[in-house]
Amino acid sequence: MPSESTVRRPTLTEVAALAGVSLKTASRALNREPNVAPSTGRRVQDAADSLGYRLNGIARELRRGATSALVGLVSGDLANPFYSAVASGIERELRQHGLLLITANNDEDADLERSLVDAFLERRVRALLVIPSGDDHEYLAIEGNRGVPFVFLDRPPDGLAADAVLIDNAGGARSAGEHLLAGGHRRIAMVADLARMAPQRGRIDGFVSAMKSSGNTAWEPYLRTDVHDVRHAERTVRDLLLLETPPTAIFTTNNRLTTGALRALRDVVRPPALVGFDDFDLADVLGTTVVAHDMSAIGREAARLAYERISGHTGPARTIVISTSLIARGSGERST
Amino acid sequence: MPSESTVRRPTLTEVAALAGVSLKTASRALNREPNVAPSTGRRVQDAADSLGYRLNGIARELRRGATSALVGLVSGDLANPFYSAVASGIERELRQHGLLLITANNDEDADLERSLVDAFLERRVRALLVIPSGDDHEYLAIEGNRGVPFVFLDRPPDGLAADAVLIDNAGGARSAGEHLLAGGHRRIAMVADLARMAPQRGRIDGFVSAMKSSGNTAWEPYLRTDVHDVRHAERTVRDLLLLETPPTAIFTTNNRLTTGALRALRDVVRPPALVGFDDFDLADVLGTTVVAHDMSAIGREAARLAYERISGHTGPARTIVISTSLIARGSGERST
DNA sequence: CGAGATATTGACATCGTTGTCAAGTACGTC
DNA sequence: GACGTACTTGACAACGATGTCAATATCTCG
Numbered sequence: 001m002p003s004e005s006t007v008r009r010p011t012l013t014e015v016a017a018l019a020g021v022s023l024k025t026a027s028r029a030l031n032r033e034p035n036v037a038p039s040t041g042r043r044v045q046d047a048a049d050s051l052g053y054r055l056n057g058i059a060r061e062l063r064r065g066a067t068s069a070l071v072g073l074v075s076g077d078l079a080n081p082f083y084s085a086v087a088s089g090i091e092r093e094l095r096q097h098g099l100l101l102i103t104a105n106n107d108e109d110a111d112l113e114r115s116l117v118d119a120f121l122e123r124r125v126r127a128l129l130v131i132p133s134g135d136d137h138e139y140l141a142i143e144g145n146r147g148v149p150f151v152f153l154d155r156p157p158d159g160l161a162a163d164a165v166l167i168d169n170a171g172g173a174r175s176a177g178e179h180l181l182a183g184g185h186r187r188i189a190m191v192a193d194l195a196r197m198a199p200q201r202g203r204i205d206g207f208v209s210a211m212k213s214s215g216n217t218a219w220e221p222y223l224r225t226d227v228h229d230v231r232h233a234e235r236t237v238r239d240l241l242l243l244e245t246p247p248t249a250i251f252t253t254n255n256r257l258t259t260g261a262l263r264a265l266r267d268v269v270r271p272p273a274l275v276g277f278d279d280f281d282l283a284d285v286l287g288t289t290v291v292a293h294d295m296s297a298i299g300r301e302a303a304r305l306a307y308e309r310i311s312g313h314t315g316p317a318r319t320i321v322i323s324t325s326l327i328a329r330g331s332g333e334r335s336t
Numbered sequence: 337m338p339s340e341s342t343v344r345r346p347t348l349t350e351v352a353a354l355a356g357v358s359l360k361t362a363s364r365a366l367n368r369e370p371n372v373a374p375s376t377g378r379r380v381q382d383a384a385d386s387l388g389y390r391l392n393g394i395a396r397e398l399r400r401g402a403t404s405a406l407v408g409l410v411s412g413d414l415a416n417p418f419y420s421a422v423a424s425g426i427e428r429e430l431r432q433h434g435l436l437l438i439t440a441n442n443d444e445d446a447d448l449e450r451s452l453v454d455a456f457l458e459r460r461v462r463a464l465l466v467i468p469s470g471d472d473h474e475y476l477a478i479e480g481n482r483g484v485p486f487v488f489l490d491r492p493p494d495g496l497a498a499d500a501v502l503i504d505n506a507g508g509a510r511s512a513g514e515h516l517l518a519g520g521h522r523r524i525a526m527v528a529d530l531a532r533m534a535p536q537r538g539r540i541d542g543f544v545s546a547m548k549s550s551g552n553t554a555w556e557p558y559l560r561t562d563v564h565d566v567r568h569a570e571r572t573v574r575d576l577l578l579l580e581t582p583p584t585a586i587f588t589t590n591n592r593l594t595t596g597a598l599r600a601l602r603d604v605v606r607p608p609a610l611v612g613f614d615d616f617d618l619a620d621v622l623g624t625t626v627v628a629h630d631m632s633a634i635g636r637e638a639a640r641l642a643y644e645r646i647s648g649h650t651g652p653a654r655t656i657v658i659s660t661s662l663i664a665r666g667s668g669e670r671s672t
Numbered sequence: 673c674g675a676g677a678t679a680t681t682g683a684c685a686t687c688g689t690t691g692t693c694a695a696g697t698a699c700g701t702c
Numbered sequence: 703g704a705c706g707t708a709c710t711t712g713a714c715a716a717c718g719a720t721g722t723c724a725a726t727a728t729c730t731c732g
Contacts, residue, residue: 371711
C-alpha cells in the first residue's frame with residue numbers, strides 16, 4: 001500500500017479533465033443542475049469519485065458572495081453547564097437551517113472577546129451570538145449596520161441596539177426572596193457574583209425589592225457581592241455561618257455560587273434554607289430549591305432571532321425575556 | 337442618522353482607491369509587511385478605518401491555500417457535561433494556536449455524523465476531531481490520506497488507522513469492581529449503557545475480569561446492559577432493588593446512568609453501595625464514589641495530536657490513554 | 673425539409689485576496 | 703556624475719469555484 005500521506009486535493013478542473021468535459025459542465029453535473037446529459041453526469045460523477053473529489057467550500061463561498069454558513073458564538077467556558085446548555089440549544093436550532101456553529105471562549109476577558117469577535121467577522125460569519133463579558137459593546141455598533149446580525153444572550157447590549165435574549169432576573173430573584181420571606185425568614189443572606197454584570201444587578205435588585213416590599217431590613221448585614229467562583233462562595237457561606245447571629249436563609253445568584261454554598265453546607269447540622277438561581281443537574285437528588293429557567297431555550301430563541309435576520313428580517317431590535325419558575329425541593333423550605 | 341441596514345462590505349480595492357494607492361500596496365500596508373512608506377501606511381490605515389474595512393478571511397484562505405483556520409468537532413450533545421468538558425479542553429488548546437473550533441452534534445446518529453463530517457471537510461477544516469457514534473469509520477480512511485488529520489476521542493477508530501485519545505475503561509472499571517469486592521460485596525450489579533459501544537465494552541470487560549479474578553460469581557444475575565438514558569437507569573435500579581435478593585452494590589458505567597441511579601436511591605432507607613464511572617459536579621456534596629478521569633485533558637490531548645499533524649508531523653497513528661482514579665466519597669464504601 | 677424551440681456544452685469573467693516579478697525612486701559612494 | 707543598493711510601488715496572475723452568455727447539437731412541428 002503506497003503511503004502518500006499528504007496528497008493535494010483534486011480540483012474540479014481535474015475532475016473535468018478526467019471526465020473529458022469542461023470545468024463548467026463538471027460543476028453543473030456535481031451540483032445536479034438541470035440540462036446535463038445523463039451519460040455526462042455519470043461520467044463526471046465517476047471521475048469525481050475515483051479522484052476522491054470534494055467540493056471546496058471556501059472557493060464556493062467566495063464566489064457566491066463571500067459569506068459563510070457559519071454562526072459564531074462567543075461565550076464563557078463551555079465547562080460551565082450554563083454556557084454549554086445554551087450552546088446546545090443554539091446548535092440544535094442552527095442545524096435545522098444548515099448552519100454550523102463556531103464557538104470561542106472569551107475567558108471572561110473583554111479584550112480577548114473583542115479579538116474573537118474580530119476573528120469571527122473576518123471569517124464572515126452570518127451572525128454573531130454573544131454572551132458578553134465586557135460592558136461596553138459600542139465597538140460592535142458599526143458592524144451591526146454592516147449586515148452582520150448580532151444577538152446578545154443573557155446580558156443586554158450596551159451602546160448599540162441589537163436583538164437580545166434575557167432571563168427575567170429581577171422577577172426570578174424577587175420570587176426567591178418572597179419564597180424565603182413566606183417561609184418565615186428574615187435574616188436572609190444574598191451571595192451574589194460581580195455586581196457590575198447586568199444579570200447580577202437584576203438579581204440583586206429583584207431580591208432587594210422583595211425585601212423592601214415586605215418591610216424587612218434584617219437581610220441587610222448579609223449581602224455579599226462580587227463573589228466570583230465556587231471556592232469564594234464556599235468560603236463566604238462558611239463565614240456567614242460563623243457570624244454571631246447567622247442568617248437563617250441564603251440566596252445564591254448563580255449555579256457556581258450555589259455549588260459553593262452546597263459544599264459549605266454539606267456537613268452543617270442545622271443548615272440554613274437555601275435557594276439558588278439557575279437549575280442544575282441533580283438538584284432534585286440534592287433537594288435544592290432553585291429559580292429555574294430554560295437554558296436551552298435561551299440558545300434556541302437567540303438562534304431563531306439570528307436566523308430571522310439572516311433571512312432578511314429588518315426592523316427594530318427585539319428583546320425576548322425568558323421566564324423563571326421557582327422549584328421547591330426542600331432546601332428552600334427549611335424552617336427558621 | 338441614515339439607516340442603511342445592509343451595507344455591502346468594502347473591499348480592499350475600495351480602500352486602495354480611497355487611499356490613492358494600488359491594491360497590492362494597500363494589502364501590504366494592512367498586513368504590516370515591511371517596506372511600506374510610513375506615510376503610505378497611515379493613509380491606507382485611515383482609509384480602511386473610515387470605510388470600516390475588514391479583511392475577507394474567505395478570500396485570503398482561498399488564495400493562501402484553500403484551507404481554513406478551523407478545526408471541527410463532531411460529538412454528542414454539548415448538554416452532556418462529558419462532551420462539553422471535552423469541547424472546552426479542545427477549544428482552550430486550539431486557541432493557543434490561533435485555531436477556531438466548529439462543533440456539531442451527531443445526535444448519536446451515524447448517518448447524521450457522516451453528513452456532518454462531509455460538511456466539515458467541504459469547509460476545509462484543518463483537522464477533524466470525532467467522538468464517533470457510528471461503529472464503522474472506514475469511510476474516513478480515504479480522507480485520512482488526503483491530509484486532513486483525524487483524531488478519535490473516547491472511542492477507537494474502526495477500519496482505519498488514526499490518532500486516538502481513549503480512557504482506560506477496563507482499568508477504571510476493574511478498580512471499581514475491586515473496590516466493591518474489597519468492601520465485602522458479592523452481589524454487585526452492573527448497569528451499563530449500549531454494549532455495542534467500545535467504551536462500554538471496555539468497562540464491562542474490566543468489571544467482569546475483576547469479578548473473575550476474585551472468583552466471585554454472585555454478580556452474574558445483576559448485569560444490566562443497553563441502559564441508555566437517565567430514566568431507564570432509574571427504572572433499572574429500582575427494579576434491581578425489588579428483587580428477592582437485591583444486590584448490595586451497584587456499578588454504573590457512565591454519568592447518565594449514575595444520575596439515574598442516584599435518583600432511584602434517593603429515598604431508599606438502606607441504599608446499596610454505589611460507584612459510578614465519570615466524575616461529575618457535586619459528586620463531592622452527594623458523597624458519590626466515582627471512577628474519575630480528566631475530561632478536559634482528553635480534549636486537550638486530542639487537540640494537541642491534531643495540532644502536531646497540522647504542523648506537519650507524520651508517522652504512525654498514536655493512541656493516548658487517559659488514566660482513571662477511583663475517588664472514594666462514601667457511596668462506594670457503604671457496607672453490605 | 674427548414675424554422676424555431678430546447679437541450680447541452682464550453683469560454684470567459686469574476687468573487688477578494690496574496691504571491692511574483694518588474695519598474696521606479698532615492699540614496700550613498702567613489 | 704555614474705552606479706550599485708535598498709526601498710517603495712504597482713501590474714498581473716492565481717487560488718477554485720460559479721454566473722453569464724454564446725455556440726452547438728438535437729428535437730418538434732408544419
